[in-house]
Amino acid sequence: MVDWGLRSRYCGHLSAVHDFNTGTLKGFPSPPAMVRRRQSRRVPHATRILITAALLVCATPALAGPLDDPHVGSLGFSGPTTGDLTAVYWNPAALGLLQGNQFMFGASLRATQVTVDRAPIDPSTGLPGGTRGFPSASGRGLEQPMAWPPGPAGFVGVGAGVARRFALAIAAYTPFSQKLSFDVATPTRYHLVSVDSRQLALVTGLAIELTDSLQVGIAPGALFSYGHLVFDQDTALGGPSVEDPNAAARYDLATDGTQAPSYFVVAGIHFRRAAWEVGLAYSSAPLGGDGTVKLAMERSQVKPPATAATSDLCSAVGHSPCVSSEMRYRLPDIFTAGVTWHATPHLDAVGIVRWVRYGEYDRITIRLVGPSGNGLLANGLTDQLVLYRGFQDSWDLRARLVHAPLRWFRWSGTLRMETSAVPEASVSAAAVDGLKFEPALATEFTLGRHLRIAAGYALTWMVPVTVGTSVFNPAAAAACAQAADDLSSPACQARSAGQARPSAAGSYKMLRHTLALMTTVSF
Amino acid sequence: MFVRLLGTLPLVFALAGCSESPVFEYDSRPIELQRAPTASGGPDLGATLAKVASGSDTPLLVIDTGSLLSSLRRGVCPSPTPEPVAYTGDIQLLAASDTGAPLRASFRGVTLLDLCAGAVGDASTQVAGVLGGDILRNFSVAFALPRVPTPTQPTTMTIYSNLPASDSDLAADGYTVMRVSLRGSTAAATASGNGLPGPPSSRMMMRVCANPPVFSPDGTAQTCKTGEVELQASGTNLLLTLSTGHGPLVLSASAWQRLGGQVPAPLGAGEPLLYSPLTTDPIPAHWVTVSRLALVDGDSGDAWPGACAELARGRRIEWTLANQNNGGCFQPCDVSGGVALPAAAYLEIGSDLPAAVVSDASDLISNLNEDFPSGAQVDGVIGAATLAGTSFEIDYISQPQGRWVAACLPGVDRQTCWAAPRCYGLSGSGQTHMCFGLPRLGLAPNCPQ
Numbered sequence: 001m002v003d004w005g006l007r008s009r010y011c012g013h014l015s016a017v018h019d020f021n022t023g024t025l026k027g028f029p030s031p032p033a034m035v036r037r038r039q040s041r042r043v044p045h046a047t048r049i050l051i052t053a054a055l056l057v058c059a060t061p062a063l064a065g066p067l068d069d070p071h072v073g074s075l076g077f078s079g080p081t082t083g084d085l086t087a088v089y090w091n092p093a094a095l096g097l098l099q100g101n102q103f104m105f106g107a108s109l110r111a112t113q114v115t116v117d118r119a120p121i122d123p124s125t126g127l128p129g130g131t132r133g134f135p136s137a138s139g140r141g142l143e144q145p146m147a148w149p150p151g152p153a154g155f156v157g158v159g160a161g162v163a164r165r166f167a168l169a170i171a172a173y174t175p176f177s178q179k180l181s182f183d184v185a186t187p188t189r190y191h192l193v194s195v196d197s198r199q200l201a202l203v204t205g206l207a208i209e210l211t212d213s214l215q216v217g218i219a220p221g222a223l224f225s226y227g228h229l230v231f232d233q234d235t236a237l238g239g240p241s242v243e244d245p246n247a248a249a250r251y252d253l254a255t256d257g258t259q260a261p262s263y264f265v266v267a268g269i270h271f272r273r274a275a276w277e278v279g280l281a282y283s284s285a286p287l288g289g290d291g292t293v294k295l296a297m298e299r300s301q302v303k304p305p306a307t308a309a310t311s312d313l314c315s316a317v318g319h320s321p322c323v324s325s326e327m328r329y330r331l332p333d334i335f336t337a338g339v340t341w342h343a344t345p346h347l348d349a350v351g352i353v354r355w356v357r358y359g360e361y362d363r364i365t366i367r368l369v370g371p372s373g374n375g376l377l378a379n380g381l382t383d384q385l386v387l388y389r390g391f392q393d394s395w396d397l398r399a400r401l402v403h404a405p406l407r408w409f410r411w412s413g414t415l416r417m418e419t420s421a422v423p424e425a426s427v428s429a430a431a432v433d434g435l436k437f438e439p440a441l442a443t444e445f446t447l448g449r450h451l452r453i454a455a456g457y458a459l460t461w462m463v464p465v466t467v468g469t470s471v472f473n474p475a476a477a478a479a480c481a482q483a484a485d486d487l488s489s490p491a492c493q494a495r496s497a498g499q500a501r502p503s504a505a506g507s508y509k510m511l512r513h514t515l516a517l518m519t520t521v522s523f
Numbered sequence: 524m525f526v527r528l529l530g531t532l533p534l535v536f537a538l539a540g541c542s543e544s545p546v547f548e549y550d551s552r553p554i555e556l557q558r559a560p561t562a563s564g565g566p567d568l569g570a571t572l573a574k575v576a577s578g579s580d581t582p583l584l585v586i587d588t589g590s591l592l593s594s595l596r597r598g599v600c601p602s603p604t605p606e607p608v609a610y611t612g613d614i615q616l617l618a619a620s621d622t623g624a625p626l627r628a629s630f631r632g633v634t635l636l637d638l639c640a641g642a643v644g645d646a647s648t649q650v651a652g653v654l655g656g657d658i659l660r661n662f663s664v665a666f667a668l669p670r671v672p673t674p675t676q677p678t679t680m681t682i683y684s685n686l687p688a689s690d691s692d693l694a695a696d697g698y699t700v701m702r703v704s705l706r707g708s709t710a711a712a713t714a715s716g717n718g719l720p721g722p723p724s725s726r727m728m729m730r731v732c733a734n735p736p737v738f739s740p741d742g743t744a745q746t747c748k749t750g751e752v753e754l755q756a757s758g759t760n761l762l763l764t765l766s767t768g769h770g771p772l773v774l775s776a777s778a779w780q781r782l783g784g785q786v787p788a789p790l791g792a793g794e795p796l797l798y799s800p801l802t803t804d805p806i807p808a809h810w811v812t813v814s815r816l817a818l819v820d821g822d823s824g825d826a827w828p829g830a831c832a833e834l835a836r837g838r839r840i841e842w843t844l845a846n847q848n849n850g851g852c853f854q855p856c857d858v859s860g861g862v863a864l865p866a867a868a869y870l871e872i873g874s875d876l877p878a879a880v881v882s883d884a885s886d887l888i889s890n891l892n893e894d895f896p897s898g899a900q901v902d903g904v905i906g907a908a909t910l911a912g913t914s915f916e917i918d919y920i921s922q923p924q925g926r927w928v929a930a931c932l933p934g935v936d937r938q939t940c941w942a943a944p945r946c947y948g949l950s951g952s953g954q955t956h957m958c959f960g961l962p963r964l965g966l967a968p969n970c971p972q
Contacts, residue, residue, distance in 0.1 A: 296687060317696055318957050324696075326687030367551070369688040372697035372930035372942070384551035384683060484618065485552060486625030496550045 066421060066433045067176045067197070068332075068356055070396060073155050074106055075456035075516035076412040076442020077402065079352045080279030080338035081270065084520065085157035088171040088205040090336060091268035091281035092217030095167040096207035099522075101160040104171075106518035107145045108153035114139040114180060114432050118187050118506035119467075126242035126474030128505040134187035139429065141179035149226040149258045152177030152198050155518070159205070169205040169219075174198055175283070176331060180432075188429030189248065190502040191472075193230040195430065199293075199331070200224040200258060203266070215270045222261035223286060227295050227327060228254040229364075231387070231430070234502055235305050235380050238478025243502050246306040249381050253325050253366065256298040262286035268336075275342040283334040290330065291360060297325040302370065308379045317371045325368040329389075330360040350400040358391035358421040363498050388498030390426035390471060394419045394433075408446040414458075415439055425471045428504035434465040442516075452520040460512035467505045476500035547661065549628040553679035556586065557619035558672060559644030561770035561877055561908045562810065563795040568908040569644040569770025570800070571666065571678060574624045575651055576615035581624045582651035584616065585643050586680060587800045588664075588917060589766025589904060590655030591707045591722040593635055600639035607638040614654060621674065628682055630658055642798045642805070644770055653768065653800050656707070656725020656919075665916040666767060668907055669932055670939070676932075686918040686928065693928055694944035695957075699868045701820040702924045703727045706764075707894055726891075727765040727917060727925060729905060732758040732817040732831035733782055735871075737938070738838045740845035740959070747839060747856035749972065755856070756832035758817070759783075761902040764891055765917075765927070768800035769906030772813055772878035775888045778902035779880040784811060790882055797879045799904075802886040808879035815873040816909065818929075820945065837866035837943055841959040844946075847967035858969050863948040866958070870929045871941040876909050912940040 072078070073086025080090045083097020085104040116137040122130030145154025152174035159169025181194035203221030210216060229251075236247035268281030285291030300323040304310055314322035335355040342348050364387040370376035376383045396418045404410035415438070422433040442456030477500040479491030486492055494500055559569040575584035575595065584595070594607070595614060613631045617624035634657070640650045663686040667679045690700045705724035735758035747755045759782045761774075776786045791807030798805050819830035819837075827833075836857050843851040843863075853863040881887055881903075891901040912935040918926035931940035946958035949966045957963045 298692075318963055319695055322696055324688030324692045326685060328684075365684070367683055367685055367687050369686065369693065370696065373933055375696070378933065382552075484620065484622050484625040485550070485627060487548060487550060487629065488626045492550065496548075 066431055067178050067358075067361070068334075069152060069173075069175055069177060070354075070416065070418070070438075071108060071458065071514060071516060072173050072175060073104070074442065074454050074518040075108065075458055075514060076400070076414055076440055077444060077454060079340070079350055079400070080268065080281050080336050081277040081340040081350070085159050085169050085171055086155065087207075087217070088157060088159075088169050088203050088219050089173055089175065089201075089266065089283075091270060091279040091338070092205040092219040092266055093207050093215045093268040093270035093281070094279055095159060095169050095205050095217050096161075096165075096209045096215035096270065098159055098161045098167045098169070098207075101158075101523050103158045103521040103523070104155065104518065106155040106516065108143070108514055108516040110141075110143040110153050110512060110514045112141040112143075112180060112510065112512045114141075114429070115509040116188050116429050116432075116506055119503070121243070121503055123242065124240065126237070126502055128468075128470070128503050137182055137186045137188050137429070139180045139182040139186075139188070139192075141181060143177060143179050145174075149198060149224070150174075150200055152179070165209040167205075167207040167217075170203070171205070172200065172202050174200050182429065185245070186429075189232040190234055190243070191231060191428040191504055192430035193232065193250075194228070195230070196226075196228040198226045200226070201264070202261075205266075213272045217268050217270070219266040221264055221266065223264055223293075224258040224261050225293055225295050226255050226258045227297065229327070233382065233385070234474075235307070237474055237500065237502070238481060242474055249305045249308075250301075250303040251366075251368075251385070252301045252303070253297040253327065254299040255295050259295050262293055263288075277340040277342075279336075279338045281336040283336070285331050285333040285357075285360065291333070292328050292330050295327040297327055297366075300325040300368065302368065302376065302381060304379045304381060308381075310374060310379060313370050313375060313379065316374050323368055323370045323376070325366055328365045329363070332357040332360055332393075346404045348402040350402060352396075352398045352400070354396040356394050356396065356421065359393045361389055361391040361421075363388055363390075386496065386498035387430065388426070388471065388501070389431050390423060391421045391431070392423055394421040409444070411441070411443045412456075413439075413441055416458075420465075424465055424467055425469055427465050427467050427508055428470075428472065432465075432508050432510050433462070434508070434510070435463045436510075437461055437463075440514075450522050452522075454516075454518040454520070456514075456516045458514040458516075460510075460514065462508075462510035465508045467508070470503050470505045471499050472501045472504045473499055474502050545633045545661075546631040547629070548631075549662075549682040551681060551683050553667070553681045554616070554627040555618040555620040556678045556680055557583070558678055558907070559585070559648045559770060561644065561906075562797070562879070563645040565644070565770070565795075565877070566908075567672075568670075568911055569906065570648075571668075571680065571767045571907050572619055572643075572648075572650065573627075573654070573680070574617035574619045576617060576626070577651055581617055583619070583648065584614070584652050584654055585640070585650045585768045585800050586654045586659075587766055587768025588656060588659060589726055589764050589768055590653045590800055591657060591725055593633065593653055593655040593658050594638055594640055595635045595652035596639055597637050602639055607636040609634060609636055611635070614652070614658070616654065620677070630654075633658055640800065641803065643768060643800050644798055645795075646798065646805070648798070650800070657722055659917070660705070660723055660725040660919040663916055663918040663920055665914065666907075666910075667914040667932065668910050668912070670912045670935065683916075685920050686916055686926065690926070690945070691947075694868065697930060697942065697944060697960075699818075699820070699870045699929045699942040699944055701729070701818065701868060701927045701929075702822075703729060703927050705919070705925045725919065727927060728901065729763050729765055729818050729927070730821050730830040731761040731763050731905070732756075732819055732829075732834045733761050734758050734814050735817055735831060735834055737815070740842050742842075744842055744846070744851070745835065745839055745854070747835075747854040749855045752836060752856040753828050753832045756829065756835045758831040758834065760829045760831055762900060763903050763905045764901055766801070766904045767907045769904045770908040771797075771810075771906050772816070772876050772909045773797065773799075773808075773887065773904040773906065774813075774878055774880050775883045775902050776809075776880055777883050779809075779811065779878075782813070784880065786880060790880070797881060797887075799887050801890050804886070806881050806885050806887055808881050811878050811880055812875040813878045814875060815871060816876060816905075817869050817871040818905070820868040833867040834869055834871075836864065837869055837946070840866040840946060841943070843967050844958055844961055844964055847964060852968045852970035854970055855972050861969065862950050863967070863969070865948050866943070866946040868945040869943050870913065871943070872909065872913065873938055913942075
């Protein structure tokens with residue numbers, strides 16, 4: 001592994017300084033207020049439409065990526081210019097648009113299906129291009145908030161406008177999550193058998209109205225992490241029996257509930273002028289420690305391969321689990337920008353761009369400690385694993401129309417496009433991603449003076465990804481061993497980066513259905 | 524070799540420490556090491572040695588947990604110019620294996636001293652530098668020190684970014700876990716009096732019981748009445764620094780005398796010199812053997828009875844557990860409030876460990892005590908040969924104290940190495956525990972007063 005940029009401790013400080021200025025442009029009214037707002041007529045409609053279209057087209061396509069929840073809060077109405085409690089996530093400055101007190105509760109049901117068709121491999125080397133084929137593997141993930149630890153895909157918040165110029169809120173949501181399970185004996189086992197990763201955010205938000213058109217906001221939060229990761233390690237990698245199930249050790253690593261939190265902050269500005277609202281926001285990665293999340297995996301188990309001397313590491317110490325581990329990875333920071341144009345009293349056009357800096361999420365590092373004596377190393381099991389991810393920054397672009405034909409009813413249509421957070425060569429069952437398109441429809445009903453209920457549906461389709469040349473190179477392990485573990489050799493560099501694993505060449509398809517429900521109570 | 528540097532250290536760190544961000548590259552896999560001789564003519568079980576890239580050469584580099592600073596010679600020795608000079612440089616760490624010298628770790632942009640490091644072990648084992656605690660303390664570093672290194676079981680060092688398990692989990696998994704003070708940070712400031720920061724704390728101070736009697740749970744029980752815990756202790760309490768840059772156990776003359784040994788005058792006449800990475804010149808030494816050594820977890824607080832008393836208590840508790848089905852019971856001095864006290868973790872090593880006795884006024888002992896609070900006394904060094912047959916990991920990352928996590932290597936008998944994790948007492952009859960390698964046991968009774 002490489003520890004980049006660790007500043008000399010003699011100076012007594014580390015180099016992880018997060019740049020923290022983001023802004024959010026300021027914003028626009030919550031839906032009921034929006035309808036009431038007087039519209040500017042200074043710019044001709046055609047010009048405004050062109051400007052909006054240009055903004056939407058020129059902005060790079062958006063990303064949500066395999067970890068990111070692109071629909072925090074409601075599906076179809078929320079964004080960086082939206083003055084409801086979801087602003088705690090999207091843009092805290094927009095909290096300043098809150099009128100009175102508000103309570104929001106939302107839940108989504110997110111069903112993901114991934115299909116992996118691995119390319120045949122040469123049974124002697126493990127490299128693609130041979131005669132050993134694999135059956136198609138199907139992975140499924142159903143995310144919903146009614147679980148413990150909480151989330152993902154839920155949102156709950158409460159807030160209030162205070163003394164005209166201030167707004168306060170507190171909210172909980174899950175900005176990052178990943179859930180996917182394959183069969184136990186899946187051909188994808190060396191990359192993923194199953195994963196359930198959640199980052200639950202508990203955030204307080206404050207917005208201040210600096211002028212009638214400019215607001216700023218900040219929302220510091222705590223991120224509670226939970227993780228459960230299962231995969232196999234080929235202990236005979238580089239030998240004559242590549243991907244032999246008898247030589248596969250199973251690593252089943254899980255936290256014991258949620259972990260002590262790391263901390264992050266969201267900050268933004270919101271600007272409003274005539275019929276336009278602009279919001280800009282920045283959501284930091286976990287603060288301190290280079291943005292690294294450290295998860296103590298207290299419920300870890302390692303099952304030695306059938307070829308090992310022992311089948312149960314824990315038998316000698318008389319208790320299970322007997323393996324402790326820690327998982328480390330980085331989370332991205334996110335820049336968000338949004339523009340809303342109130343084209344008519346009943347129609348809004350919205351553009352949202354998110355830049356998710358996934359480039360930091362390049363690997364997962366796992367350290368394990370097993371029983372003394374006949375433990376991990378004595379059974380040929382590694383106690384330090386690097387799982388290569390190799391993510392890249394991604395962009396999420398969405399265009400939305402919100403139409404409110406009646407005082408008690410509005411609907412929206414959104415088209416979202418998201419670039420891949422994973423380069424094609426780095427795609428594996430553990431990191432399936434590609435260019436995605438997502439149409440979404442949402443409706444909202446206002447019931448009486450206090451209650452609004454919104455529902456939405458989105459279908460996410462990923463352009464199928466075919467991995468010809470995978471970064472995962474099973475021959476690297478043997479080549480590195482032959483180079484006497486010389487870190488300067490390309491094979492050992494690949495092994496250090498976590499790329500010395502069975503090939504992930506093949507084709508990948510992903511489809512996701514998202515159904516969301518959000519209730520808003522104003523009081 | 525570093526004694527002469529103490530006065531200049533603050534300036535070294537003020538100038539060189541804050542300029543660059545070091546970059547570390549390693550793969551957390553074992554790095555094969557060589558061993559220096561323990562002394563002239565001694566076996567190659569001494570200081571741990573790697574190689575280092577230096578131009579087209581690959582000279583030896585001593586891995587020393589007892590050195591506060593790292594060094595790498597850039598020119599010839601002896602130096603034509605005054606030394607030392609601090610600079611920002613790289614250590615390209617190479618394995619010292621029979622099959623070559625592959626690059627195994629890289630420490631780039633680190634503060635190094637340019638000086639002639641001299642020899643370790645014997646005069647012929649010249650090293651180009653030291654990988655010291657200032658770099659090692661960024662990691663959790665594991666060593667495996669077999670009694671007889673072979674190609675299939677070599678001496679190795681593994682660099683990890685952390686050691687994730689808790690003390691209790693490690694104890695349950697059979698490891699001896701000790702919380703140890705890291706010392707050294709105030710040495711330079713104290714020496715120079717200029718208030719600038721000194722080198723970081725990285726020396727591990729171990730509480731040790733030297734020459735305890737041989738113990739077997741099959742032997743006879745030791746009785747101990749209330750208040751007799753220190754009275755029943757056997758052996759001599761020592762405070763020692765762990766230094767993999769040394770081979771033998773090194774004791775000050777006064778410590779050796781506390782063990783009942785004789786110190787000849789002049790000390791070390793006609794005997795091999797001790798070559799230490801902490802001193803410029805070899806040190807006259809009187810070579811002896813110490814029968815056994817027990818490294819015991821504990822602190823120096825007023826209530827702490829000392830390493831030998833804790834060791835005796837641990838042995839009594841082990842005897843009780845091993846014999847509780849035959850009437851074994853906890854001795855009154857090991858019971859508080861009706862509940863047996865926990866047995867401290869310890870690692871016992873034997874037998875007839877080679878030791879070098881050096882003068883209390885030697886540069887080595889002076890160096891070790893430079894930063895120590897008045898009243899305390901560092902008695903010497905635990906070298907790599909002393910720990911033969913063990914594997915251990917120094918968790919520098921753990922806060923607020925470092926951790927030393929040790930186990931015996933497979934195939935080593937109890938009289939050579941015995942790792943006893945902390946044994947927590949039971950407070951209720953429904954509870955069970957596993958201690959001292961014994962089967963799971965329930966609550967043992969207390970002996971009558």
